[in-house]
Amino acid sequence: MTLDGYFEGASPWSLDFHTVVWGEELEAYSLEQLDEVGTLLFGRRTFNGMAEHWSNETGAIADRMNAVEKFVATREGRAAEWSNSRILHGDISEHVAELKAADDKKDIFVFGSADLTATLLKREAVDEIRLCLVPIVLGGGNPLFRDDGIRKGFRLLEARPFKSGGVLLRYARSET
Template sequence: MRKLIMWNVVTLDGYFEGEKNWDLSFHGLVWGNELEEFSLTQLKSADMLVFGATTYKGMAEYWIKAEEEKTEGEVTKFMNEIQKVVCSSTLKTADWNNTTIVRDAAVEISKLKQQGDGDMFVFGSANLSGSLLKADLFDEIRLCIAPTFLGKGKRLFEEGIPNKKLKLLESRPLTTGGLLIHYAPD
């Protein structure tokens, strides 16, 4: 059975994005060799990535361009070749390599978890992550805390997330000042 894992970089005050879509400038505060190595390890354990429509569109644009321009190295190959699922009730087409559109995220992701043994990662996708949290589908939550306060932007966890106790699986400081934390439902 696949594990469904949330992965995000967030600020200390809980934002995963600035005021504008794709304002991820705070990622530069934590990015370095350690986080790059961690990202590659995660991708190598995955056999599927899951996105909401907005994140999917931005990631597809970025990684397709990275492949054309031969940037981002080894990560580019993984991102463009891995199986991807975009959860959207409105998206008509998904042109990024190896992508399937699903309409009912909770139902379809639950089925997909039963069909493989690699990890499934949800990157970004706050609205989708909230829905999957409410459906109790995450097996693990992995965050990198960036040592900054944004003060405004888009929070990863909005109101309405169910009360749930978590157990700490790992915490690891990065030399950049970031902190990796991994939790699982208790």
């Protein structure tokens, strides 16, 4: 996320600023994080973009992204055509509660998916937020957090600076 709060530029998949912080440290963290994932949860647009990208990639991150269980929250009835993927219809917060309750589940991660994240935050279905703050001001784009008039409180769990200038921030949900 940029210093001014955007996770993508003005057009969909405008992510060139991510290269500013990408390097060995963030790659190692990405692999570490993917080892914690039991399930990935996406909105339809993010799912389509991630599927298109990762289905054609190779390497350790691609192997994990392609192997992990994935769900896509969508109102569309189309199939999820990425490996180990399924469609979720209906109330997403109920689906998340069911996924959390499963004994064999590791963590559920949402990558990107600002609209889905906004819905989950509104329904208090988010336990932790992880951001990599990129030292860039875009001046416009797609904000990660929506202006919905609802206050949300978080407490800092970790702040990890990277040599690239990026900072990993981990927050747990707390009372406001």
